[in-house]
Amino acid sequence: MIAPVIQDSIRVLQTQGYKVTKPRRQVLGVLEEAQKSLSPYDIQRILRQRGKYLNHVTIYRILHLFCRLNLAHKVLSAGGFVKCVLDKKEGCHRFLICRCCGTLQEFADDELCQHEKKLAQNSGFHTEYHLSESLGICSDCSKKQ
Amino acid sequence: MIAPVIQDSIRVLQTQGYKVTKPRRQVLGVLEEAQKSLSPYDIQRILRQRGKYLNHVTIYRILHLFCRLNLAHKVLSAGGFVKCVLDKKEGCHRFLICRCCGTLQEFADDELCQHEKKLAQNSGFHTEYHLSESLGICSDCSKKQ
């Protein structure tokens, strides 16, 4: 059973003329399972635990490709890469990152995006890409405390 | 003539019980002059050109401190550190970064911050810190083209 997010990502690779290789599928899988952001070396470690070896250079190249294709995204607050689950037609990425458990969720809000772009436009700035990260405590962690 | 932003930063250091050392003043100065984000090694290079040598370890430590005190900020889209010019009472940082000239401007919008926090709150997430980066083209660069 392959997750739909991965199916979609594979379709993107194909339609853009990129090969669907074993390493790419493996990285997609690891990113999809993780509910948090992973560094390239994290991904390597996880795969190695499963007896699969990928060279770190390969992982870097795959992650760069995924980011270019909007299949993954780099986050600053968590210092790694995440699998994107939402379409990014607006070039707008929003993440909620829990500083307790590291869990990361992606959310979308078109209105907010538009508003943000408009504000920038007011000072003559044309936005091509927008990134928003909120660092805090998720509902699960705040319940536990 | 010392820039007011630096004066303010020095005051923050003092009131928080940190020493106002030569290295800290130098890093503050370099960050303030730059209209774009600088990596720790960028800062070292710039100072060296002026005949001032700072160890990179020192620069890292200073930058960490500045970030903790909200005097500087790390940006993902530009991959370096910037001097903050606005008060960050809300723990909310917004930057416009030009992908042509690298220029970076900080802006504030309380309403946007509140709205963003509220949206997160709807899914039980409590925001402590928020980061927003818009990558695009500044007015100067779009005129030139």
Place this chain on the structure above:
DNA sequence: TGCTAATTGCAACAATATTACAATTAACCT
């Protein structure tokens, strides 16, 4: 199945970041 361009692995290296400990210095005190 064989061909070919795309992709991966490898090796070497470059850049970035951290740690422990010794040397220095800013801020405070008479």
Place this chain on the structure above:
DNA sequence: AGGTTAATTGTAATATTGTTGCAATTAGCA
């Protein structure tokens, strides 16, 4: 002003992260 001390910086060594060129491999296609 000069001495004291805790905070800060420098040094050295090391760890981590990221990049490049080139040879080996493989996915996708005829």
